[in-house]
Amino acid sequence: MWPIIKITYREMISKRIFTITLIMSLAFLLLFGLATGYAIKEMKESSFGNAGPDALLQKNFFSTQLLGMGLYFGSVITALLAILSSVGSIASEIESHQIDTWLARALPRYKYVLGKFFGLASMLGLYGLLMFFGLLAINQWVGGGALAVQVGGDQILKAAAFFVGMPIILVCVAMLLSSMTTTVTGGIILIILYGISFIGGFIEQLGVAFSNSSLTNIGIISSLVFPTDSLFRQMTISLFDTADDPLSFASQGIFGTTSPPSTTMLIYSILYGLVALGLSIRVFQKRDV
């Protein structure tokens, strides 16, 4: 399996998509840093700099909004990279017949799938961690005392795990689609599934905010169809909800979470990924290439 993991690393690094994504991610972090820098400058010059309760509320609202927004778009970028880099991992090799010489070796097919999975998941996990800690570092250091969200070490670790969980679930599902269909079809299906989860997450939050059970149910169903958004919500809960700030829950806005996912949902998300990966092995074992 290790040679397949290695060649997956090499492939990702060699392909232009990874370099472009890295450059664009740096640009995104730079922009986020600039926005945070200007926000802090503005705050110091305005009434936000005062120590009154209103100013504290506004400051807290501003800091969690800004970090929540950064993390959300960071997760979207990570998700898109996960989709684009993994949905063709098997399918495109079948289409180009590059897979033939690998599978003609004494290499069990499950090792090929798992090699691809571990290679992609570890690379994207690492990318997700860099994105998460990059955003958090900007918030903490550039944001300084005024905009920095107060978080503890265990909160950060838990949130980082949920943040990294998203691309890993995406890779699991991408492996399934890649082992059963073409790159283009798999890509379209996965982007639609991600979109359902993405929109469903917002709908659910709005449903809870407006006490509309229909909207909430739509969100829950979309989370069952594709649970990546629930991982993002879990991440924001870990990072903000238990922060040493009683007002944080109210101040998260649209990128925060008013309806926290249950533990069952978390277990469901993990099982979802594992089942998808197991199915991808099963489907690929039986497939003609």
Place this chain on the structure above:
Amino acid sequence: MSDYVIETWELTKQYNGQAGCKNITLQVPRGSVFGFLGQNGAGKSTFVRTMLGLLHPTNGKAVMLGQPIGSVESRKKVGYLPELFRYPDWLTGQQLLEHHAEVCGLTHRESKSVIKNVVELVGMAGRERERIRGFSKGMQQRIGIACALLADPELIFLDEPTSALDPIGRKEVRELIARLRDQGKTVFLNSHLLSEMESVCNYVGIIHRSELVVQGDWRKLSTVQPQIELTVDKDSAGFSNELPSFVTESRLVRQGENRDTWLMTLDQDNRVPALLQQLIASGAGVHEVVRKQHSLEEVFLYWVQKKEGERHVADHQNHV
């Protein structure tokens, strides 16, 4: 140890009941160069891909190196050059071979010397550190052959191995195949370039419309229709009207100033002395008798046309 590296029993791989290969019962002797001949689309590559576990058979069974096909064990000592040789173009030739060596379980030290050997063997020394992206098709085919030879395979499948090579490259591949045969390896050669296969193959299997027509030592297959070329005086041309019944067919193939050359087909290989005795007794001036050596192309066409004839008869009977 079995004398056959490949044995199949009614092996079938069809797509919705069509094309592919059908009911292939085949034996490939160990240490042979086995040519699998057939027209484009006859099912040659489907058969090879089924043997290698890339396709799942729809019927029948097969063993390769004593192991059932589809098992990892059956592929442990097998090399493969696909017809559509495509390799990750972002790798260098060296990196490609290193990855394959690793999959084959070679240690770093082993792979270094093995890669050096195979690269030299296929004439790619000095170019192996270039990216595959910059390789010509011929170079890609050469690196593909190197890849197939990496793990010191006992059985090597070469699917159209010279399709992208120039005449020098083709000659080198023929020499390489002969060298592999001398080392006791079995080469399963898929090709429709019969003239190329003729010089290297000792066994052949002919596949036509997905079905195996015949298999065996191709020089023996050619004796199914023993023929001689007979050069006689022009004035003894009348002999052709009094030929014995064991001459199944005769036709004039060359006309000279004083002599004509006839091609005669005999019902058995041992009829030549009897024919000559009869001709001399009848006063024919016989100048030369040459046993006709059939080319592989002629053998192939003979068997394919025979099969087609049988098919037409069967079709006709079905209509009646």
